[in-house]
Each structure stands twice: as C-alpha cells, then as structure tokens.
Amino acid sequence: MNSTEAAAAPSTSITVGNGSADAAAGAAKPAAAPPYRIRLVRLVKREMKRPGGWKRSLACFDFFLRLLAIAAFVSAAVSMGTDSEMLPFFTKDFQFYADFADFPSLMFFVLADAAAAGYLAFSLLFSIFCIIKPLLTCPRLFLLTFDLLGVALTMAGASAAAAIVYLAHEGNSKANWVAFCMRFQGFCQQSSGAIIASFVGTILLMLMVALSALSLRRH
Numbered sequence: 001m002n003s004t005e006a007a008a009a010p011s012t013s014i015t016v017g018n019g020s021a022d023a024a025a026g027a028a029k030p031a032a033a034p035p036y037r038i039r040l041v042r043l044v045k046r047e048m049k050r051p052g053g054w055k056r057s058l059a060c061f062d063f064f065l066r067l068l069a070i071a072a073f074v075s076a077a078v079s080m081g082t083d084s085e086m087l088p089f090f091t092k093d094f095q096f097y098a099d100f101a102d103f104p105s106l107m108f109f110v111l112a113d114a115a116a117a118g119y120l121a122f123s124l125l126f127s128i129f130c131i132i133k134p135l136l137t138c139p140r141l142f143l144l145t146f147d148l149l150g151v152a153l154t155m156a157g158a159s160a161a162a163a164i165v166y167l168a169h170e171g172n173s174k175a176n177w178v179a180f181c182m183r184f185q186g187f188c189q190q191s192s193g194a195i196i197a198s199f200v201g202t203i204l205l206m207l208m209v210a211l212s213a214l215s216l217r218r219h
Helices: 003-008 018-028 036-049 053-081 104-132 138-170 185-215
Strands: 084-086 097-099
Touching (some): 053 185, 084 185, 104 185
C-alpha cells in the first residue's frame, strides 16, 4: 500500500459516548418507591396470608367502629341531656319552659346512650386483645353478646324518644294535642339531632355484631 492508498483509506476511531455513562448512572440510581396505595394493598395482601390475618383486619375495623360509636352516643347523650328552652314571655305566676327531664322517655334515652358509651369505652380493651390474638374466640363472644344487648338498649331508647319528638312536631288532632314544637323550636331541633346521632350509633353497633359473628368462623 503506497502513500496515496493510505491517505484514501477511511480512518476508523472508537469513541466512548455519554450513552454508557448514562446507563451506568441509571443502574446506580435506586428504584423509585411504589405509590402509597400500592404499598398499602401489598401490606393488606401480606397480612391476609398470615394465620388469622383476615380476622385481625376485621378486629382493626371493629376498633375503628367502636370509636365512632362512642362519639355518636356521647354526642347524643350530651345533646339531649342539656336540652332545655324557656320562652321569653312569661307572667308573674307562670313560666313557659321545656326540659328533657320532664319527659321520662327522654330521660331513658339519655341513660341508655350514656350506658352504651360507657360499655363501648370498656370494650375497647377486648377489641385491642382481638387484634393482638385474632384466633381466640372468648373475647369475640363477649363482644358479640354485649353488642347485641347494646343494640336492644339503644334502639329502645331512640325509638321511645323518637315517638315523643314526633308528637311534639306533629301533635295529634284526635287527642287534641297541639304541636309542641310550634313554640319550642330550639328544644325540638336539639332533641331531633340527638336522636339521629343515637340511631347512627345503633347502626354502628349492628355492624359490630356482624363483624363479630363473621370473625367467629373457623375459616
């Protein structure tokens, strides 16, 4: 090969570009963490595969429901227990006022909701024990039994109070009972809100009964 051919021959060169460096840098970077929802789903699936894992999940949900029910019953009892109203006009001998203590049904309502709230606060200990030991049946049987009693008690109290408040709102023309709430609007509104909160707590208790019955299954 003469000098002319050597000059005409193409020259080849090997260059190391940025591609290999970028690839190495990409390999060195840690993988991005999965989103929170994906990690939560994986955690739940892993927990469900463990022995008694699904029962532990039910126990955690039961604990959350008990907290909500305590708030509902406490608010209902406090709202009804502080319900009173006095009309601005009165005479020398007569004062027009309404107080929950004047109605035995409303008194029973307050006592029933207060008792239910106290029981639910005590039952949190058994609910926590069910989370720690989900395969044991004795704590769950205790909760199931007394939750049923709580449903009966609170349903009776809320139903009795609802009947009185309904008559106060609507009256009864056949018995010549006038609508009490035409004058005492604030009293009736507060008592109605307390009854709604009590019914919400009773529904939550029913859900707890269903969860307890479901967790007593062997499989």
